[in-house]
Amino acid sequence: MQTRDDIVLRVTGVTKYFGDLCALDSVDLSIRRGEIFALLGPNGAGKTTLISIVAGLVRRSSGTVEVMGFDLGKSPLKVRASLGLVPQELNYDPFFTVNEILRFTMGYFGQRPDQQRIDEILEAFDLTDKKHTNTRELSGGMKRRLLIAKALVHNPPVVFLDEPTAGVDVELREELWRYIKRLKEKGTTIVLTTHYLNEAERLADRIGILDKGRLLRTGTKEELLREFGEQVLVFDVDRAPEPFPRSLEALGVKRDNGGTRLIYRYQGGNGRLDEVIDSIRSAGISVRHIEDRHTNLEEVFLKLLGRETGWFQ
Amino acid sequence: MNWVGFETLVWKEIKRFLKVFGQTVLSPVINTLLYLVVFGLSLGAHMPQVAGVRYLDFLVPGLVMLVIINNAFMNTTSSLFISKLQGTIVDLLVAPISNGAVIAAYVFAGVIRALLCGAAVLAAAWLVTDVQVRFPLEVLLYSVLVAAEFALLGIGVAIVADKFEQLNIVLTFFITPLTFLGGVFYSIRVLPEPWQSISKVNPILYMVDGLRHGFVGRSDVSHVHGLALVAFSCSLLVAWNYWLLSHSKKLRP
Numbered sequence: 001m002q003t004r005d006d007i008v009l010r011v012t013g014v015t016k017y018f019g020d021l022c023a024l025d026s027v028d029l030s031i032r033r034g035e036i037f038a039l040l041g042p043n044g045a046g047k048t049t050l051i052s053i054v055a056g057l058v059r060r061s062s063g064t065v066e067v068m069g070f071d072l073g074k075s076p077l078k079v080r081a082s083l084g085l086v087p088q089e090l091n092y093d094p095f096f097t098v099n100e101i102l103r104f105t106m107g108y109f110g111q112r113p114d115q116q117r118i119d120e121i122l123e124a125f126d127l128t129d130k131k132h133t134n135t136r137e138l139s140g141g142m143k144r145r146l147l148i149a150k151a152l153v154h155n156p157p158v159v160f161l162d163e164p165t166a167g168v169d170v171e172l173r174e175e176l177w178r179y180i181k182r183l184k185e186k187g188t189t190i191v192l193t194t195h196y197l198n199e200a201e202r203l204a205d206r207i208g209i210l211d212k213g214r215l216l217r218t219g220t221k222e223e224l225l226r227e228f229g230e231q232v233l234v235f236d237v238d239r240a241p242e243p244f245p246r247s248l249e250a251l252g253v254k255r256d257n258g259g260t261r262l263i264y265r266y267q268g269g270n271g272r273l274d275e276v277i278d279s280i281r282s283a284g285i286s287v288r289h290i291e292d293r294h295t296n297l298e299e300v301f302l303k304l305l306g307r308e309t310g311w312f313q
Numbered sequence: 314m315n316w317v318g319f320e321t322l323v324w325k326e327i328k329r330f331l332k333v334f335g336q337t338v339l340s341p342v343i344n345t346l347l348y349l350v351v352f353g354l355s356l357g358a359h360m361p362q363v364a365g366v367r368y369l370d371f372l373v374p375g376l377v378m379l380v381i382i383n384n385a386f387m388n389t390t391s392s393l394f395i396s397k398l399q400g401t402i403v404d405l406l407v408a409p410i411s412n413g414a415v416i417a418a419y420v421f422a423g424v425i426r427a428l429l430c431g432a433a434v435l436a437a438a439w440l441v442t443d444v445q446v447r448f449p450l451e452v453l454l455y456s457v458l459v460a461a462e463f464a465l466l467g468i469g470v471a472i473v474a475d476k477f478e479q480l481n482i483v484l485t486f487f488i489t490p491l492t493f494l495g496g497v498f499y500s501i502r503v504l505p506e507p508w509q510s511i512s513k514v515n516p517i518l519y520m521v522d523g524l525r526h527g528f529v530g531r532s533d534v535s536h537v538h539g540l541a542l543v544a545f546s547c548s549l550l551v552a553w554n555y556w557l558l559s560h561s562k563k564l565r566p
Binding site: 091100108 | 315316317318320321322324325328329332333396399400401403404405406407408409410411562565566
């Protein structure tokens with residue numbers, strides 16, 4: 001049973017206007033303790049705006065945000081103390097070394113710098129040999145590693161990762177995914193935005209799809225596929241008889257490719273496969289090949305955005 | 314109160330200007346000492362006493378105030394504005410440090426840099442002058458309060474500014490002329506009317522003159538009024554900075 005304590009992040013009716021532009025339109029979202037939640041959406045959907053509002057970087061126009069039971073409006077410092085943020089944009093302070101930056105970050109969050117913890121996080125993100133390097137001398141990938149290390153060094157219970165793997169190499173992506181799973185095992189709640197659907201598929205317990213400021217749907221991958229996904233059976237046949245058997249038509253089987261292909265679509269476990277196969281047999285249609293296709297998350301994503309492609313149409 | 318956060322921010326800001334010591338301390342001190350050489354040792358050698366004080370002794374407090382004002386302002390503006398440009402301001406905005414503590418930390422570091430520069434100018438001046446400190450507490454109070462005032466002004470300007478050019482406008486068109494016309498190099502008593510009266514509208518005159526009173530024991534305007542003016546300005550600037558940190562869309566759109 002889900003109790004109030006299970007919810008570490010609750011966003012209620014959050015709306016954000018930038019001038020006349022509605023960047024977020026009454027978004028409601030609850031995220032549970034220890035969950036990995038992926039926010040998916042095209043550019044400009046409002047993912048970064050939503051994360052920035054919770055992290056206190058952007059002011060909301062209306063609505064409420066609660067993190068770990070603290071209201072952002074009433075206790076902003078307690079909310080901020082619970083968070084770690086990896087911003088989308090690379091930034092670096094050219095005055096300091098990697099080690100100094102991490103010591104400052106711990107301090108900002110009210111923790112005395114703990115060199116053992118800093119060394120551990122440096123090791124986790126392969127930054128140990130850059131420990132005393134000035135941040136301006138780091139490569140883009142190393143700067144990204146440092147941003148992630150900064151967001152995690154103070155052990156926040158809730159971590160926001162705003163496109164953390166954008167433009168990074170496969171090695172760092174794998175390292176980060178491993179680290180995210182370790183954090184989840186320790187009970188950390190993770191909210192990530194990503195353009196990579198495979199990242200969401202591999203990591204996320206639940207997915208939220210955001211478009212034009214509206215949260216269209218949230219659910220587990222399985223729930224989304226069950227609700228919006230399709231199974232398609234494609235039968236390559238010699239030729240469908242004329243007229244087309246009513247029994248097949250009644251089942252929703254369509255002809256394609258000049259009558260040499262029959263297509264049967266169904267959702268989840270609602271297929272009437274026995275009846276379709278029996279009808280094909282009784283119509284005397286000779287089947288040469290059967291192909292089973294199913295929707296993947298990307299196609300569900302596009303369908304929800306109203307941008308269906310390929311065989312969805 | 315997140316004291317560790319406050320301490321960290323103070324230390325980070327001090328460390329920041331110490332990392333570029335040549336640019337943030339040495340260079341302004343040398344520039345100011347050039348004024349001492351040109352106006353004090355060279356031209357000053359041909360000048361009579363100013364209001365009963367040897368010109369070199371008159372000049373040194375003005376130069377100390379000049380370096381304090383510029384460096385307190387520059388420390389907070391450059392640090393905050395560069396953070397905004399580089400995007401590292403995010404680190405501060407997501408940290409659980411209150412607005413009051415952020416203001417206090419930046420001001421503290423700005424005051425330290427300003428006092429360091431002021432002390433360096435004074436130390437160098439002592440090599441060539443025998444300027445005395447008549448009222449040490451007054452010197453300290455004026456130095457700290459004026460440094461705090463310009464550090465506070467720097468925070469506000471850095472938050473509001475979108476371009477480097479705007480920072481320079483404040484420095485070039487307001488602070489520098491008002492400082493130069495604020496009695497750093499001369500006593501306003503030598504000015505004819507209406508310039509003497511006009512000079513009294515310049516708030517920096519009261520700061521320069523107040524500090525000078527602490528050194529040489531004389532002033533053109535009331536040093537008590539000066540102190541009240543600086544304290545009042547500080548309170549207004551604290552309120553402005555607090556409002557900016559709480560409401561400005563330049564930091565949190």
